[in-house]
Amino acid sequence: LFLPSFIWAQQNKLIVSAPAAPVELSRGSKISIPVKVSTLPGFHVNSDKPRGEFLIPFSLSWQQSGLKSQRITYPAAETIKVGNDDLSVFTGTFNVTTEFVASSDAPAGPATLTGKVHYQACNNQMCFRPATAEVSVPVVIR
């Protein structure tokens, strides 16, 4: 189950959701947590590695917590053409997966991972201001 996380930012061009049920893991273990992102039809967001120095990359970052984010994996980008420019973008629905590790001395019990998705959405005609969407994931460390 994914919990849509109220992300009606940036004129509702993006929906971000994360697992709603608590994610359980043991101290010293790893877990991969997906964040599901959907752009509205006709819209795209720059990929995490946009072509063009002035373009704003898609990014997911996590606040410090009992879990350490080790690696964030973004999907393969698409290339679209706007005017004469080739753009590296994400469209449709995709997952951004983060590998977390619970240290051996992580405090046991429930916790919440809080992340931020920073993005900038466009269609072929116009762009919308950069925006940040928050996402939270309940976890239980045993």
Place this chain on the structure above:
Amino acid sequence: MSSDTLSVEVTLKRFILGATTIIVAFLSASCASKPPIHEERASAVDKHQDRKAAPDFTLKDASGNEVKLSDLKGQAVLLNFWATWCGPCGLEIPWFIEFQQQFKSRGLEIVGVAMDTEGWSVIKPYVAAHKMNYRVLLGDDPVSQLYGGVDSLPTSFLIDRKGRIAFVHVGLAGKNEYAKEIQGLLDEKQGGIITRTALDNVVPALLHLGPTK
């Protein structure tokens, strides 16, 4: 059915038809009279008396000089809200550079209002890289609110020599469309009348500007 009954029924039907027509016309007029500015793809105010004054503002250029929109009265102004991260904006900029060369001597002033929150640290390199030859100002939220919020970029306003908004483009517009509109506004100096043939592709609409709620 008697003739009296028939007459009453016909009268009633005519009344209902008339009332419905009036209600529909009223609702249509109500809806049409206040199009949210951000929902307009392209609109024009082709009747001079319907044009609204462009909200005045003062913003700074890269050198820190203040520029007041109302000081440009007497010239036609292409007021373009844009940002360095906006791809479609980048498609229009070469056109504006060309317009600046082509129409400046006839009284066109192009003003680019950059909405980058990072400020001049990103705008200056972009202006240099793209050889932008027209005035660029650093925008802010209060000014964008004056122009309906400017939720999407590019958004451009073509302002006549009397400081009134004649055309609005939300999103990427056509180069030829811009050129025709600019020429029409510049021609107003002489005749005061826009040539309709130059404006065939625009949608007449009223503009209602003001802070967004």
